[in-house]
Amino acid sequence: MSYVYISDICVDLSPVCILQMVKPMERKDLFKFSRQNAEWLQENYDNLKRDYNNSWVVIENRKVIKSASSFDEILIAIKKSDSNKILVEYIQAEPVAMFF
Numbered sequence: 001m002s003y004v005y006i007s008d009i010c011v012d013l014s015p016v017c018i019l020q021m022v023k024p025m026e027r028k029d030l031f032k033f034s035r036q037n038a039e040w041l042q043e044n045y046d047n048l049k050r051d052y053n054n055s056w057v058v059i060e061n062r063k064v065i066k067s068a069s070s071f072d073e074i075l076i077a078i079k080k081s082d083s084n085k086i087l088v089e090y091i092q093a094e095p096v097a098m099f100f
Helices: 015-021 027-052 071-078
Strands: 055-060 063-068 086-091
Touching: 027 055, 027 063, 027 086, 055 071, 063 071, 071 086
Parallel strands: none
Antiparallel strands: 055 063, 055 086
C-alpha cells in the first residue's frame, strides 16, 4: 500500500514536505488522523478491494467518503474536505511487484 497525503500547499509524497507546510493543525493531531485512517485502511483492505477495485478512494474519519476511477476526479473532490484529515489511496486487488 502507498499513501498519498494531500496538503493545500503541497502535493508531494514526502511526509517531510507535508509536516513543514501544514501549520493550521498540530503535528500530533495530523499524525493521529493519519494513523487512524491508515489503520482503518489496513484492517478493511480486503473489503475495499472487492468494493473499489482499480479506483481511488478518499478516506476520512475511518470511512470512504469518495471514490473515483481517475486521480483528477479525486483532486476535485478533496477540495471540499479538510486536507489534513484525509488519506487518498489507490485500491488494487492484484498484487503489485515493486523492483528497487
